[in-house]
Amino acid sequence: MAEKFKRVSIIVLDSVGIGEAPDAKKYDDEGCDTLGHIAEKMNGLNVPNMAAMGLSNIRPEKPLVGVPVQEHPKAFFTKMQEISAGKDSMDGHWEMMGLPVTSPLRTFPEGFPDELIKKIEDFSGRKVLWNKPASGTEIIKQFGERQMETGELIVYTSGDSVLQIAAHEEIIPLEELYKICTYARGLTIDEPYRIGRVIARPYVGTSADNFTRTSNRKDFTLEPTEETVMDFIKDSGLDSIAIGKINDIFSGHGITKGFHTESNMDGMDKLVDELKKPFHGLCFTNLVDFDAKYGHRRDPIRYGQAIEAFDKRLDEVLPELSDEDLLIITADHGNDPAFKGTDHTREFVPLLVYSPRFKEGRALPVRQTFADLGATIAENFGVRAPKIGTSFLNELR
Ligand SMILES: O=P(O)(O)O[C@H]1O[C@H](CO)[C@@H](O)[C@H]1O
Numbered sequence: 001m002a003e004k005f006k007r008v009s010i011i012v013l014d015s016v017g018i019g020e021a022p023d024a025k026k027y028d029d030e031g032c033d034t035l036g037h038i039a040e041k042m043n044g045l046n047v048p049n050m051a052a053m054g055l056s057n058i059r060p061e062k063p064l065v066g067v068p069v070q071e072h073p074k075a076f077f078t079k080m081q082e083i084s085a086g087k088d089s090m091d092g093h094w095e096m097m098g099l100p101v102t103s104p105l106r107t108f109p110e111g112f113p114d115e116l117i118k119k120i121e122d123f124s125g126r127k128v129l130w131n132k133p134a135s136g137t138e139i140i141k142q143f144g145e146r147q148m149e150t151g152e153l154i155v156y157t158s159g160d161s162v163l164q165i166a167a168h169e170e171i172i173p174l175e176e177l178y179k180i181c182t183y184a185r186g187l188t189i190d191e192p193y194r195i196g197r198v199i200a201r202p203y204v205g206t207s208a209d210n211f212t213r214t215s216n217r218k219d220f221t222l223e224p225t226e227e228t229v230m231d232f233i234k235d236s237g238l239d240s241i242a243i244g245k246i247n248d249i250f251s252g253h254g255i256t257k258g259f260h261t262e263s264n265m266d267g268m269d270k271l272v273d274e275l276k277k278p279f280h281g282l283c284f285t286n287l288v289d290f291d292a293k294y295g296h297r298r299d300p301i302r303y304g305q306a307i308e309a310f311d312k313r314l315d316e317v318l319p320e321l322s323d324e325d326l327l328i329i330t331a332d333h334g335n336d337p338a339f340k341g342t343d344h345t346r347e348f349v350p351l352l353v354y355s356p357r358f359k360e361g362r363a364l365p366v367r368q369t370f371a372d373l374g375a376t377i378a379e380n381f382g383v384r385a386p387k388i389g390t391s392f393l394n395e396l397r
C-alpha cells in the first residue's frame, strides 16, 4: 500500500475547544473560549510542546496567554468547525470519522417522561430519584447517602442527549448497573427517545463529603448509523487501535483492539506503549479527564494543570515517532470552565498535525467540518473515503 504515513495517531483532548464557533449563538454559547479562558485564569499556560507545534498560531489575533506564536511552527495547524447538530462527544468523534450527526438527538431539560422512568423502575425493581438535569458530582453529594439507604437509582441528564444513572458500587453492583443501562439503552434508540448516550456513573465512598466516581463509568452510545472511516480502516486489514472511550463511542465498530483507561495519564501510558510496537494503521486516543473532571466541574485551574501535564507527556510520545508517523492533536467540542452553567460549549477545536518528516509546518485553511480529518486519514491509507470531508493530505509537505 502506497500510504504516505504508516501510522496515524490521533489524540482527542476531550472538550479542549479554541474559541466560540460561528454558530455558538444558536446554542446560547456566545463568548465561550475553553483554551483562551483557561490560559487567562492560569496567568499563562506552560505547554512548550504544543506551543512549538503552533498552538497559538491557530489564533494569532488572540494568542493564548503564555503560549508564544511561533515563527517556525513544527506542525501544520488550524481549527475545525463542527457541522453536527449536537456538541457532545459522540457527535464530535463520529463527525471526525466522516459521519456527522445532522438530525439532533433528543434532550430532556424537564427530565425523562414518566413512561420511560416507569419501565426502568419495573425492570430494575428500584425506584428512580431526581430525573432532571444535574452535575454528576453534585447529585451524588445530594442523594448518595439516601441511595445508600434505599437503593434507589439516581437518574439525571444534562444539556446533552444523555441519560445518566449514578449508583454506589456497594449498593448497586456494577454488573447490575450495566444491566439496567443496557436495558435503558435498548428503550431509547428510536423516536420518541433517540438518546445519544446512556451512561453508567458508579461511585464509591461512605458519605457526601467523600463520594468519588470511579473509572468504571461506561458509555452506552447509539450504534453508528452508517459505516465510518474506522470501519474502512479495519476492513482493509489495518490496525485500528482505540484508547479510552473511543471503543464506547463507536460501540466497538471498526476497532481491532480497544483499551479502557483510568485517567489521562493512563491513556498516555497506553499510547506510548502502542507507539513502541510496530502497528500499521490508526491509533485513536481520547483523554476524557479534561471534560469530566474539570470542564463540567468549571475548574479552570485544574483544567489548565491537566493540559500542562498532557503537554509534558508529549516528551515521551515525540521520541517514538519516525518519518512514517503522523500525530494529530485535536478535540471533540468545547467545555469552557469559565463559562456559565456546566455544559459543553459550541467551539472550534484545535488541529495540530505533526510528523518528524516535516521541516516546518504552516497554517492550513480553517476546516468547515471535523470530517476533513477522516477524509485525510482515508486518503493516506488508500481506503474508502467518507461521504463528506476534504482531505488535506496533499498540503502536508
Ligand atoms: O456532570 P457529569 O455527570 O460529569 O456529566 C457530564 O458528562 C456528560 C457526558 O460528557 C455530559 O453530558 C454531562 O452531563
Ligand SMILES: [Mn+2]
Residues within 6 Å of the ligand: 014, 015, 088, 089, 090, 291, 332, 333
Ligand atoms: Mn467529549
Ligand SMILES: [Mn+2]
Residues within 6 Å of the ligand: 291, 292, 296, 335, 344
Ligand atoms: Mn462531557
